[in-house]
Amino acid sequence: MEKVAIIGVGQSAFVRGYPGSIRELAFEGFKEAVEDAKVSVGDIDASIICSAPEYDKQRSPSGVFAEYLGLIPQPTCYLESLCSSTSTGLRMAYSLVKSGLHDVVAVLGFQKMSEISSAESQERMGRGADIQWESPFGTMMPAYYAMFAKAHMEKYGTTLDDLALIRVKAATYGPINEKALFRKPVTLEMFNDPAHFMSGPVASPLRVGDCCANADGSSCLIVATEEKAKALSKQPVWILGLGAASASVNMAGRDLITGLAVARQASEQAYKMAGVTPKDIDVAEVHDCFTISEILAYEDLGFAKPGEGRELISSKETYKEGSIPVNVDGGLLSKGHPIGATGGSQIRTIVLQLRGDAGKMQVKDPGVGLVHNIGGVGLYGNVTILGR
Amino acid sequence: MSKKKEIDDRFKKFGTVSFTSVTKVNDFIDFLEKGKVMGTCCQDCGMVFFPPRADCYHCLSRNVEWFEVSGKGKLVSYSKLKYAPVGFEGDLPYSIALVDYGDHKIFGRLAGDIPDDEVKLGMEMKTVVNKLPNGQLNYVFEKA
Numbered sequence: 382m383e384k385v386a387i388i389g390v391g392q393s394a395f396v397r398g399y400p401g402s403i404r405e406l407a408f409e410g411f412k413e414a415v416e417d418a419k420v421s422v423g424d425i426d427a428s429i430i431c432s433a434p435e436y437d438k439q440r441s442p443s444g445v446f447a448e449y450l451g452l453i454p455q456p457t458c459y460l461e462s463l464c465s466s467t468s469t470g471l472r473m474a475y476s477l478v479k480s481g482l483h484d485v486v487a488v489l490g491f492q493k494m495s496e497i498s499s500a501e502s503q504e505r506m507g508r509g510a511d512i513q514w515e516s517p518f519g520t521m522m523p524a525y526y527a528m529f530a531k532a533h534m535e536k537y538g539t540t541l542d543d544l545a546l547i548r549v550k551a552a553t554y555g556p557i558n559e560k561a562l563f564r565k566p567v568t569l570e571m572f573n574d575p576a577h578f579m580s581g582p583v584a585s586p587l588r589v590g591d592c593c594a595n596a597d598g599s600s601c602l603i604v605a606t607e608e609k610a611k612a613l614s615k616q617p618v619w620i621l622g623l624g625a626a627s628a629s630v631n632m633a634g635r636d637l638i639t640g641l642a643v644a645r646q647a648s649e650q651a652y653k654m655a656g657v658t659p660k661d662i663d664v665a666e667v668h669d670c671f672t673i674s675e676i677l678a679y680e681d682l683g684f685a686k687p688g689e690g691r692e693l694i695s696s697k698e699t700y701k702e703g704s705i706p707v708n709v710d711g712g713l714l715s716k717g718h719p720i721g722a723t724g725g726s727q728i729r730t731i732v733l734q735l736r737g738d739a740g741k742m743q744v745k746d747p748g749v750g751l752v753h754n755i756g757g758v759g760l761y762g763n764v765t766i767l768g769r
Numbered sequence: 770m771s772k773k774k775e776i777d778d779r780f781k782k783f784g785t786v787s788f789t790s791v792t793k794v795n796d797f798i799d800f801l802e803k804g805k806v807m808g809t810c811c812q813d814c815g816m817v818f819f820p821p822r823a824d825c826y827h828c829l830s831r832n833v834e835w836f837e838v839s840g841k842g843k844l845v846s847y848s849k850l851k852y853a854p855v856g857f858e859g860d861l862p863y864s865i866a867l868v869d870y871g872d873h874k875i876f877g878r879l880a881g882d883i884p885d886d887e888v889k890l891g892m893e894m895k896t897v898v899n900k901l902p903n904g905q906l907n908y909v910f911e912k913a
Binding site: 500501508511512513514515516517518519520521523524525527528529531532535581582583584585586587631632633634635638 | 780785786787788789820846849850852853854855856857858860863864866876907
């Protein structure tokens with residue numbers, strides 16, 4: 382069977398208030414990926430532009446970007462699945478390449494969130510939920526995930542300190558990731574100091590320190606056929622497994638509130654396609670939009686049994702030196718979360734890890750890596766397994 | 770001269786801020802005005818829907834009828850918000866919640882007058898219509 386590779390990865394720094402337009406922001410991630418792949422722009426046969434809608438004045442950014450990035454007259458299109466847009470983009474690129482329609486496809490994710498206020502952003506994020514039946518109650522992302530946190534704490538005894546330890550881990554790696562928005566350490570004491578901003582309530586039981594922050598950023602993946610990859614790249618990273626699922630947008634349609642069904646379904650598909658089990662994963666990136674999300678991910682991906690995710694963090698098994706390093710690039714909590722760019726950044730990290738190019742973040746000799754990227758409140762789930 | 774067609778936009782009355790005005794289940798608002806929270810049930814295959822739907826995905830029938838949400842459900846989870854989206858700031862603090870009635874679940878808000886220390890997961894709750902200060906309508910969960 383013909384394999385499909387990622388031959389180049391790039392991302393901009395994730396920042397607050399990017400001093401440029403969205404096409405210029407897109408260029409940052411694109412330039413790095415094309416240079417990393419050591420291809421010329423003309424080698425790229427098609428592009429898929431990914432973001433969450435409604436942050437930009439520009440409608441249909443794909444055509445604008447294709448022109449700015451030198452990707453015309455090749456076909457381009459816009460694609461979204463909220464926060465998992467770039468993972469969905471990779472899935473589509475895989476299909477385009479695997480089908481033989483194209484040899485080399487660029488997947489570009491971006492988001493410039495700073496053009497609107499934080500409250501307006503929350504309103505848009507809330508409208509990523511069910512606008513007919515839920516948004517009129519005044520919903521927002523932290524409150525939804527807080528409901529999962531509350532239920533998990535009640536059922537399994539997960540504590541506020543367990544959640545805080547996820548942020549402490551993220552902040553261990555933020556300082557060594559030059560692309561991350563938050564580069565300062567965070568301690569458990571900050572969460573337990575009522576005067577510290579990290580401990581301020583957002584949506585019970587989640588506190589400021591439990592939440593990732595909006596950011597501006599772009600990311601890019603260059604995907605190629607096996608033949609092109611072998612011709613163009615010294616270190617192709619192979620797409621071994623892809624899984625994707627969707628769920629009821631309305632919480633009333635969810636049977637599971639102590640985990641994300643989409644993550645369980647997507648990971649099952651990806652493990653099966655790759656022919657691996659959770660034990661075979663050497664390094665992982667999971668969608669830690671909130672601290673609870675990472676604990677749910679441990680369990681949904683099978684790194685821990687349901688209810689036992691807290692033990693992985695308290696025993697530091699998900700640190701760089703542990704048995705299953707997770708988010709050792711700082712995760713969304715340290716990097717910031719420019720929605721449409723996030724999946725590409727996660728995939729970039731795993732590609733760099735598998736190539737041994739992750740610098741200070743490098744874990745020891747990983748062979749198989751996993752990316753867990755969620756859109757909305759478990760509305761869309763994507764799991765990607767990569768190997769050398 | 771033809772008469773201008775009137776738009777049935779009753780649904781704009783749902784919640785503090787409604788993002789939908791026209792839906793085939795606009796009667797939901799009339800029921801709220803009468804103090805009733807209603808779901809729908811497919812008359813052809815028996816599927817029960819909350820929130821109410823005009824169309825059954827199970828058998829593709831449009832033959833749905835209203836039923837009144839009654840009795841008690843159990844609190845699955847909730848969260849009390851310290852910040853709110855644009856347009857909802859005046860409602861703070863409030864809690865969003867999910868209640869399980871067995872054959873359907875309902876997403877909404879906890880009644881504002883329940884003291885924090887009396888809210889427990891698994892507690893029995895009933896769903897009641899609530900008139901908001903701005904004249905809009907929603908429903909909230911009260912202790913049953």
